[in-house]
Amino acid sequence: MAEFQQVADGRTTSVYQDAVRLLLLLSAASEPLREPPPSDAPADAVAVLHSQVLLQKLDFWLRNPDYLADELISRFERDGDHDDLNLARQILESDEPEVRSHQMLRFLFGAYEPLDEALSVLRTPGLVVRRRQGRPRRTAQHDYYLTLSGRAAAQKIVETVPELAYYVERSTLVADLAAGRRGSALRDIQYLQPEYADAALGTRIAGIADRARQRLRDVLIGLEREEK
Template sequence: MENALAPPDSDAPATSREQDAVRLLLLIHGAGERPNAFELADPALADAVGVVRSQVRLQKLDFWLRNPDYLADELLTDFEASRELRLLQLAGEILDSEEPEVRRYPMLRHHFGAYEPLDDALAVLRSAGLIARRRRGTVDRVRQHDYYLLKAGEQVAGQIVHDAPAFGYYVDRVALVVALADGLGGTDLKKRQYLQREYAQAARGTRIGPVSTRARARLAQLREQHQTDQDAGDQ
């Protein structure tokens, strides 16, 4: 088994294996970087079009995809640093809607942060020839898992969104997640997510709680502050 299974909370919203498979396919499609020449020399990866390096990175990106309230709160953090109005607007689009409630699928707090068993969903994608996995390390110690999007996976990802436009939601949110994670490896993403107290203080083996109430209050405060600054600038 690639992941050790921990018991979920009985009242936590859950996804099906098929839902997880589609979400992860769209995530790997949107977040993958170009494989290098050495990787493409592997006959099994010859038609690979993207790769997400490390299970840690995949899990951390998936956390923001599954938890829109945390994603919006991080957008607010970036807005405070850059004062880029578009970030405030994007956070508002999420927090002004029911998205943090209806799209939230909480993850377990594991030894190394947010975690959810992904074996079954990834097995669906691998058995269908949509992705490939490679282990890095030694026979005795696997150091890293990398996930490669194959050409067939790219085609299926596009077909899914074409046939079921509702899945375009994930395409849009993956783009936000990738932009938020720009330049950060899996370990850096883990460190950033640990800055959220609800995340860091969750007991191991329990679901990480929401931040939607706090994020909405923060949004209102930043909007008021922005309006005050704008009014002052107009005088």
Template sequence: MRATSRSQDAVRILLIISTAAEPISSQPADPALSDAVAVLESQVLLQKLDFWVRNPDFLADELLNEYEQGGDAEFLELAGGILTSDEPEVRRYPMTRFLFGAYEPLDDALAVLRSAHLVVRRKRGSAGGRVLRHDYYLTQAGRAAADRILLDAPAFAYFVERTQLVARLAAGYRGSKLKERQYRQDEYRDAVIGDPIATIAPRVQERWRLHDQKRQTPASAA
């Protein structure tokens, strides 16, 4: 199973938080959050967004769902750009099926971001000794670092583009809703706990091909 490096994880998670976090309406009382500018609420949401960034085949399938629901050809083109490239093979980093869906430990990546004061993690609530939620606050330094990535490290341009697309696709959804969407995939739902979630690239490529073929067929010939 292909694995990411600690630096890749840190950059990818920073970009996800930077693009998907919601602006803070009122400054928290916590002194450590005095320069926070946005917050991404819940580890569930972070993990589900990360799953789509790491699995282009599943992302392309969601883009096809958007196309079918709204008919916007842009989504079909975006899916085609993924499926006709080598992304599903060389850009895919599988995630493990855990108790509540796709999961990958993020502690090392978050340690990098927290040590540089780019992201501040805060625990919210507890029940029976279990933390109910983790929130991830983006600081001013974190926003500046995310904005500088393309200038300082052009090699990460792919992740910049992908995190922006994923954030757009997930806008308005909480982590629990994204989990429901991902569980609709048989390969995701039926994966054995502890095993990597299998690719769906072949059937998504066929699904895209049929849509693209239909779009290019003149109405008179249909």
């Protein structure tokens, strides 16, 4: 595990950047609590995101616009929604993949980044509460509860910090793209990318901007031919 920590220490974002990004992501992707709520849910919880795997895979798309755009192209090819193609085009025809990408580590179960420091920034003021499911010394799942204060903090960011509008919009898009699927399903999708699947354990997953841009060009050429 030390080798992963050594690589992770060369972080590409600050702890507070990570904390804000995770708060916005949890606000966008967490599910409203069912009634009655789970017995271990915090009294002021309003929503929950189940599993660290899901959080990590959502964060991967948020941190890697080239992979996000490529998956939007895949959804366009499957569903035919031109909004997805336009969004992919907006990302790939800009420098967003170069200036917004923050690569993640390749771990045993796919993309991974240590979250404890960033989550501690959110847990201390009670914005997010993490609960562990499982037996002592063997965690089966992490549940991330967004509290009323956390929801209010995320909304305040939306309303008062226009510089973070990018992460607000992208968090919503990532949550929509996930479509309620489990973390393991998103992991399987991401593993279809050879740069992701073939990355050595403990190294950062390389980007796919060039390949995604070529795929976009091919799709656009195909659409032009269909219109003629």
